[in-house]
Amino acid sequence: MDNTIAGDYVTSIGARIVRSVSGFDAGDVLVQSGLDPRLFASEDDDRVRVPYMLWQLDSGDWLGVGMATVGYGGTGCGYSRSALTRAGASERVAHEIVRWRFCDAVDIDDEDTWIKTSEWPVHSRSTPMVVDDRMVVLFGDGLRSIRSFHDNIYSDRERRNAAGESSYPSVTQEAHLEAWLHFLDDAENLPEWAQGPRTARVFRNENAAAEDGFTATSASWGRWGQATHPCVVIEQGHVQLWGFYYRPSDTTEYLPAEAYAVLSLANVYPTSLAERDERVARPWSRFIANFVTQKDGLPDRIDISATGTQQVAYRPSVPVTYAG
Incomplete structure (x- = not known):
């Protein structure tokens, strides 16, 4: 009003x-x-x-x-x-x-x-976007306008605050992905829309993510913008966190290292998949892969949950458009 x-x-x-x-x-x-x-x-x-x-x-x-x-x-x-x-x-x-x-x-x-x-922002948790009836949060270096979850995006703000420029935004000390995960971890105080089991879906390639509807485009480029797709999606209740990271240069690896770090933070860590990537990343394995085409039998998408049977429930009906 x-x-x-x-x-x-x-x-x-x-x-x-x-x-x-x-x-x-x-x-x-x-x-x-x-x-x-x-x-x-x-x-x-x-x-x-x-x-x-x-x-x-x-x-x-x-x-x-x-x-x-x-x-x-x-x-x-x-x-x-x-x-x-x-x-x-x-x-x-x-x-x-x-x-x-x-x-x-x-x-x-x-x-x-x-x-x-007088300082701001007070909270690190970023404002989500709404797609259908779900809340979507984007993060990761794969989106040029959004920094990695572990980067100190307020370094310049910290310098200005130290110089006594109190009108400049404060340091929140926490990146927005970490803030969202801490919020989702607080089971006793969660609102209804964030309650539920936590499930992650990881994608081996962009085609698999696109087939499932996980697509984002930059609003700055309009209809000429290039679509990008997350390699990791974390779902809890009506909230989805989409992580965008550059694919491994070694095509035998399933996920980039940053995706494993995110999954570890979210307590949905795929130990067997991580161990498998560690093995194929060894020099001898990479040397063999250069000469012999190997099929590991892994699917293009894998769901990860505490029970091992839970699947991501929501697949977007339209692409997400982000500012950047």
Whole structure:
């Protein structure tokens, strides 16, 4: 709801704000609220578009405040303060919420409960895309716009923070894949949409991934963009993590080393497959492979789970388009 009418709407229905979550980064707002990302799915594409301010009303309902901005001295922040006061918040409370680049006013009437900071992002977990009814997270060096899960993508931010440039984004200390896995590991606090057994599917080649519908294209290249395909997919509940890494130069190896590292992090490690790749990577095995065509009998796709029988449940009906 547009910020020019949000406040008046709250008072018109006789409600009041009990909690306000706002941030300079929409991803922080989404994670902090705990809401289902699919609530914010765009009707035009597979993006999740979260307002920079969310209010929880005394009815328990949430209200997204469109065009609200926080954390700087611009006109947009003035509109945000106005929306809060028109909804019944005091001038002081509205000013205090809007001045921070992240503020969770857990109990809007008790500032001792507030979580606030001038640094951002607060959360490392990236905003997923929505395809059909599933949430898809892309990672890996195979996508030029997305760094490897183990890279320090905030090195420049860390330098700026050390120099006292506090308005620059903070270091979250955790790459988004690791943040997603830690979230999915927290069984006691998982929302319904992330509950379920964890299964991984690995692909020997891009053709197999394409046949199963796992395809991504860059929005920057439009219809000329080259499709790319993950070599590893991790599924839990309605969440899928797609890992893109360059295929091994040694064609006798099933997966790249980075894929094994990801599977290890996710606790779905294919020990027998890894040991097999280690054997074929030995110099003598590679030497023989140069002269003798070998068929190892392995399928182009393998599902990995704790039970050994679980399979990936969801296969996308359309390609995913990512920014980059």
